[in-house]
Amino acid sequence: AQRVTQPEKLLSVFKGAPVELKCNYSYSGSPELFWYVQYSRQRLQLLLRHISRESIKGFTADLNKGETSFHLKKPFAQEEDSAMYYCALSGKTSYDKVIFGPGTSLSVIP
Amino acid sequence: DAGVTQSPTHLIKTRGQQVTLRCSPKSGHDTVSWYQQALGQGPQFIFQYYEEEERQRGNFPDRFSGHQFPNYSSELNVNALLLGDSALYLCASSRDQQETQYFGPGTRLLVL
Numbered sequence A: 001a002q003r004v005t006q007p008e009k010l011l012s013v014f015k016g017a018p019v020e021l022k023c024n025y026s027y028s029g030s031p032e033l034f035w036y037v038q039y040s041r042q043r044l045q046l047l048l049r050h051i052s053r054e055s056i057k058g059f060t061a062d063l064n065k066g067e068t069s070f071h072l073k074k075p076f077a078q079e080e081d082s083a084m085y086y087c088a089l090s091g092k093t094s095y096d097k098v099i100f101g102p103g104t105s106l107s108v109i110p
Numbered sequence B: 001d002a003g004v005t006q007s008p009t010h011l012i013k014t015r016g017q018q019v020t021l022r023c024s025p026k027s028g029h030d031t032v033s034w035y036q037q038a039l040g041q042g043p044q045f046i047f048q049y050y051e052e053e054e055r056q057r058g059n060f061p062d063r064f065s066g067h068q069f070p071n072y073s074s075e076l077n078v079n080a081l082l083l084g085d086s087a088l089y090l091c092a093s094s095r096d097q098q099e100t101q102y103f104g105p106g107t108r109l110l111v112l
Helices: none
Strands: A003-005 A010-014 A019-021 A024-026 A032-038 A045-049 A060-064 A069-074 A083-090 A104-109 B005-007 B010-013 B019-024 B031-037 B044-050 B053-057 B064-068 B074-078 B087-094 B107-111
Touching: A003 A083, A010 A019, A019 A104, A024 A069, A032 A060, A032 A069, A069 A083, B005 B087, B010 B019, B019 B087, B019 B107, B031 B074, B044 B064, B074 B087
Parallel strands: A010 A104, B010 B107
Antiparallel strands: A003 A024, A019 A069, A032 A045, A032 A083, A060 A069, A083 A104, B005 B019, B019 B074, B031 B044, B031 B087, B044 B053, B064 B074, B087 B107
16 A cells, blocks of 8 residues: 655754654655645645755755655754645656655744 | 635535635646645645546545646535535646646635
8 A cells, every 4th residue: 555654743853953754655666755844824835855866945855765764854953944744755657646644743942 | 926826715515515626727737636634634635637637536435526627727526515524625736747746725625
């Protein structure tokens, strides 16, 4: 079954501390992995996708196929990082749907 | 470009009624996807439209149907509403499935 799990519903870190949001997935094949973010009173938006291998707003995510994980990391959290984060996957064809995880609410304490 | 727009922003219906939600994609986008987001959960894929046809469908009953118009705008229709249909309905558009999806602000539906 295709599934995305995010074990933490809530995560609080102090400003300047490292942050890691966990994401595990199950998928038969090689999926595309994404992280989406929703800031307060804003729309859901793409943060990064593993295929582009970019670092966005200081965030990176490494795909670990052995552990089927795609954890999101940032070395020094900022207050503006407080938001809801969703991990998602899809297949690599034009006909594959996007499956979202339940989300993790990150709160950065000043 | 206003990006993806959805109407209405909020809606209250009673059980058994029917509802139509509307979405206008971002300029230049031809693919529209619909998601249901229940409180405290991630978005769940309902279906996707491309070239006025339903290209992919999630695990939703036939009460959920849609349409895409020649101008790429889309409608989501839900018949015989249930209390459990109360949720935020999100529309997302892209140039193709493989391109970045841009989300609208959502329509919050409450079924009483």
